[in-house]
Amino acid sequence: MKYCLNCGREVSDEDYVNGYCIDCFRKLGNPFAKQPSIEVKVCSKCGSIFYKGEWLQENLESIIRRHLMETQGKFLIGPAELVGAEPVGGIQEVSRGLYVQKWVFNLVLNGKHFMQFENNVNITVTRTVCPRCMARASKRIAAVVQVRGLRASVIRKDVEKMIEANAGFNEYILDIEDAQNGFDIRFIDQLPARKLAHEIARLYGGHVKETFKSTRYDSRRGVWLGILTLSVRLVDLAEGSIVRYNGELWVVKRVDEKGLHLENLVSMKSITIPLAEYWSERVSVVENYYVKGVYEVVAVDKAMAYLVNSESGELREVMLSNIPFQIKQGDYIKILVIDDKEYVVKHTG
Numbered sequence: 001m002k003y004c005l006n007c008g009r010e011v012s013d014e015d016y017v018n019g020y021c022i023d024c025f026r027k028l029g030n031p032f033a034k035q036p037s038i039e040v041k042v043c044s045k046c047g048s049i050f051y052k053g054e055w056l057q058e059n060l061e062s063i064i065r066r067h068l069m070e071t072q073g074k075f076l077i078g079p080a081e082l083v084g085a086e087p088v089g090g091i092q093e094v095s096r097g098l099y100v101q102k103w104v105f106n107l108v109l110n111g112k113h114f115m116q117f118e119n120n121v122n123i124t125v126t127r128t129v130c131p132r133c134m135a136r137a138s139k140r141i142a143a144v145v146q147v148r149g150l151r152a153s154v155i156r157k158d159v160e161k162m163i164e165a166n167a168g169f170n171e172y173i174l175d176i177e178d179a180q181n182g183f184d185i186r187f188i189d190q191l192p193a194r195k196l197a198h199e200i201a202r203l204y205g206g207h208v209k210e211t212f213k214s215t216r217y218d219s220r221r222g223v224w225l226g227i228l229t230l231s232v233r234l235v236d237l238a239e240g241s242i243v244r245y246n247g248e249l250w251v252v253k254r255v256d257e258k259g260l261h262l263e264n265l266v267s268m269k270s271i272t273i274p275l276a277e278y279w280s281e282r283v284s285v286v287e288n289y290y291v292k293g294v295y296e297v298v299a300v301d302k303a304m305a306y307l308v309n310s311e312s313g314e315l316r317e318v319m320l321s322n323i324p325f326q327i328k329q330g331d332y333i334k335i336l337v338i339d340d341k342e343y344v345v346k347h348t349g
């Protein structure tokens with residue numbers, strides 16, 4: 001038989017806690033065998049916290065809570081189990097590097113009795129600079145994403161916006177620099193650089209080539225250190241370019257993650273082909289063509305369209321069968337000459 005040290009009552013096992021009955025324990029007992037405490041390193045530049053071998057960008061209170069839950073066996077008496085904890089009030093500095101914060105602890109005793117208890121948590125803080133801030137400060141470059149192609153300058157603003165909106169990229173970037181035929185994004189870490197390179201290739205139509213240049217050997221870790229270069233080659237086709245594909249002529253309408261969106265110059269048929277077709281050189285750009293002129297449609301009859309050149313005033317007739325789209329008086333069309341053959345296309349803008 002067990003008896004309560006305070007009231008002398010006979011107590012069953014499940015109501016007996018450290019010498020007391022549950023009622024007396026609630027009034028007099030202390031579920032803590034030891035004051036809870038935590039030691040953390042905090043980066044004085046970015047505020048991230050080093051805990052359990054990792055630099056975390058999490059607030060201190062959530063790290064303390066996690067620590068209290070995980071290490072409760074060390075500071076609670078045997079019958080007590082911690083089921084939750086919340087801070088009450090702020091963090092007070094006691095002395096240099098030592099802080100204290102009051103927490104309310106939700107406990108279950110003997111797996112049966114709920115109890116709330118307030119206690120201070122001691123927090124020892126060491127200030128340092130995290131490796132990421134160190135790398136930034138020393139401008140140690142781990143990776144470079146090189147975006148190259150005719151459209152690089154066009155997509156740069158969008159890429160910068162995407163970086164700004166994503167801390168997973170932003171925090172690892174040293175700077176963005178102009179480069180010939182494109183721009184460079186310099187990273188302090190390789191993983192986010194590789195992620196961004198593939199994201200740009202996916203979104204804007206390109207492919208990624210990786211090269212690694214070792215700069216020195218780290219004998220302690222047994223690895224080569226160096227700079228990873230991720231070259232993102234964009235498809236060099238602008239909207240409106242004329243290409244030859246499958247022996248036919250096409251106008252490029254758009255380039256995106258789905259591929260090349262093409263419109264047939266003669267039949268006006270639209271197709272989308274994978275970028276692989278471009279990279280395997282099955283799509284060739286038609287460079288040597290010229291615009292004969294922009295014409296206004298002045299009249300249309302059963303077989304013919306009658307056109308006037310807006311600039312020179314030149315008049316001409318075109319068979320309707322040679323115009324792959326509907327026209328009416330007042331429309332504007334453009335005549336392109338490719339390999340000495342004339343093509344009528346829509347005039348936009």
Ligand SMILES: [Zn+2]
Pocket residue numbers: 004005006007008009020021022023024025
């Ligand atoms: Zn009692």
Ligand SMILES: [Zn+2]
Pocket residue numbers: 043044045046047048129130131132133134
């Ligand atoms: Zn930092």
